Amino acid sequence: MGFGAMLKEARERAGLTQEQLAEKARLPVGSIRNWEQGHRQPRLNVVPVLARAVGVPVEKLLMAMVEGPEAPPTGKKGGK
Numbered sequence: 001m002g003f004g005a006m007l008k009e010a011r012e013r014a015g016l017t018q019e020q021l022a023e024k025a026r027l028p029v030g031s032i033r034n035w036e037q038g039h040r041q042p043r044l045n046v047v048p049v050l051a052r053a054v055g056v057p058v059e060k061l062l063m064a065m066v067e068g069p070e071a072p073p074t075g076k077k078g079g080k
Helices: 003-013 018-025 029-036 044-054 058-067
Strands: none
Touching: 003 029, 003 044, 003 058, 018 029, 018 044, 044 058
């Protein structure tokens, strides 16, 4: 799961709208939208702020940044 999907899932689990998360984290709502849509990733110093705001470990969001989106299927079938 990529960073944007992870952030959105954590935000929704916390019961927050994008606007509420932006207010809680004191960040622009446009940034939250861009991150969730995968257009951009936050600077590293913002990740702990987001993690606290949505109640997840910082490491979880950092790993999502490093791993990136899930790899697309190769199209191969049958294991050969």
